[in-house]
Amino acid sequence: MNIQYFRGTILIAFIIFNASLAHSQRTTEMYIPIGQSPGLSGKNTLVGFIRKVDAKSLLIVIGDAKGDQQVKVTKGTKIWLDRSQLKLTNQEGTLADCKENILAEVKPTGGEKKDQMIAEWIKVQISEIGPASEK
């Protein structure tokens, strides 16, 4: 192991680090309605109704045809309010906007455990005029 090789390794590590894993541009993603995210919806996201919200442990249970799936919300998870059915602008939301029986779409980060999905983003459908739609 010579110094040249060591430096080379550092260089590669630096470039790979900067090559970052996540690719998608989150900002325009916010405006895409539930189920329409290109290349993701229907393939790599979970679409279903919110069954349960545990704000204390930052957990949401989403149910779809296959059953219930536990979803972990982290500091990095983006929550968006899909208000497109109301013809209103989609907005950023919080865990408080995740309510039972609301349709949601979850994009997993990809690094989750078998029985628990970690959410990169969650879209929550707002279909009635109410506090969340009036933000």
Next chain:
Amino acid sequence: MRTKLITWGFIPFLFNLTVCKYSPPKSPGSPEDLIAKGKYLFFQETFEGNGRTCGTCHRAERNLTIDSTFIAKLPKDDPLFVAEFTPELKENFENPKLMREFGLILENLDGFGDLKNKFVMRGVPHTLALKTSVTSPQGHRTGWSGDGAPGDGSIRSFATGAVIQHFTKTLNRVPGVDFRLPREDELDALEAFQLSTGRQEDVELPLSLKGTVPKRGQEIFLDDTLGKCNICHVNAGATTIVLGRNLGNANLNTGVENLPDQPARLTKELVPADDGFGRPGNGTFNVPPLVEAADTGPFFHNNAIETIEGAVGFYDGESFNNSPAGRLLAQNDPKKSGIELDGTQIVAIAAFLRVLNALENIRQSIELLSNSLNKRICKGKEIKENLNQAVHEADDSIRVLSGAGLHPEAVQHLEKARKLTKRAIGNPFFRRKFTRDAISEQEKARELLVERSS
């Protein structure tokens, strides 16, 4: 003599016209049909938005990009200027001053929460040779910072993000009201078209160049202890190979944001710092291919440098050599040197890139001219499109070579080729003859730039 010429010209014209009726229909869903549909969508489809199409910024006649010189020739009501005549888009959608003076487009890459203060101003990258330049081990890299697409981040998904950012009728950005999102079949077609433009494979360097200065420029480009260009732009493309490891289309922080006296920042307009990839950004930007560089300036994500010589010179400067990428290059240099080039060497590398670009222009011209020869006369619109595009390519090759006094004899042939192509457009009877002659002139020009085997 004239009568004879007209007669002989008229026979193939009639023959083509007759055969047109019997052309076998293409199978629906063939790759060609998908590309044709994508091309139509790219240049015509507004997605029920503000009137812009992908082609509003990625102009066919401007190498699928746009710059201030081109912008200056556009009519006032061109959809590019939608912020100037649509009240709903007057504020915080574009900066018309920076668009007109520097060809910069406003993007909200760090979110739409504070439209007045949170945005970046970026040039329009050309979308040629995408097939060779978007793939990395982490997936596709799209746009200047490699993260331009929503969804799965692929080139296929890019159009969805572009419609939301650039096509909207109002800043509410409500799908179904301010625009419609591209359908799955449209995304497939747009992807097929975008991957079909320009080079379909990387060139293999070195080429047997004939010009003295471009030849030296190529040597410096390929020298990993001098120019070091080929480390991040393998074969003048967009692939990075470090110590034998292929990183694909990488993202690097080369310090462009630290350039002093950036044109847009010399104005009194607000130009926030651009932090590149991600949100918040990590300061990296995507490596672009260089074959197409010379005729697609200004350069870098912020259109900071107008000329190819200036762009090469950037790598000799402090901004690059103090950047993370520059420092790491220096660490791996036996003399601990970053990139140290003198004026003649900078010009030589630029001359090499100019010749490389001209060779690509010639390749495209010949391809377009040949395609037009293979089309039946009833495809008049397509023929004209091909020939017009061949004129633009000839213009580009003339511009990039004569802009640095390179290969004046080749320029003569390119000018002849241009004239012949224009005559082919204007004269359907002798179109094929003029087209063949134009191809011949293009070939003669190429022979003056590079040995035949290259």
